[in-house]
Amino acid sequence: MLRISSFLNTQKQFIPNERYGVQLQFKRLFITCLLTLAAPLQAADNTIFQTLTTDTHNLDKYQWKYRPVVIFAPSKSDADYVHQMKILNESKSALTDRDIIVLSDTSPADNGRLRAKLEPIGFELVLIGKDGGVKLREKRPISAEVLLSTIDRMPMRKANLD
Incomplete structure (x- = not known):
């Protein structure tokens, strides 16, 4: 029982590597581009x-x-x-x-x-x-x-x- 509780209580430390950082930046850039492109379409639809x-x-x-x-x-x-x-x-x-x-x-x-x-x-x-x-x-x-x-x-x- 002690092993299970100690396993549940330990937190994994996440150490981002260079590849993860690039992927995260790409995802942020992609989402920003989508939002930027969608705004004029929404405005056009309203007008x-x-x-x-x-x-x-x-x-x-x-x-x-x-x-x-x-x-x-x-x-x-x-x-x-x-x-x-x-x-x-x-x-x-x-x-x-x-x-x-x-x-x-x-x-x-x-x-x-x-x-x-x-x-x-x-x-x-x-x-x-x-x-x-x-x-x-x-x-x-x-x-x-x-x-x-x-x-x-x-x-x-x-x-x-x-």
């Missing part, structure tokens, strides 16, 4: 869906960086708007991969400047290319496949894939 402000009169700040998908609707509870947002939410990674940012205007009474410029009636989805040009206008919700294939046919997208 992909935004509300369009009433004073926005153009989308110049997105030009050459993003492909804005502007969604106009009579209200947030509009059936077409709810359906379209559900479709887009289910395709977040594909949208992020294609540099898409979704901007919503669900308050026609606020007389937003971009709404006045594009003059949507009821529900409307407008895809703007990175060059700032209108690439697609739809009065009904569209599938993710239609949106993504439209983008995939664009010259800038093809160049990014090569």
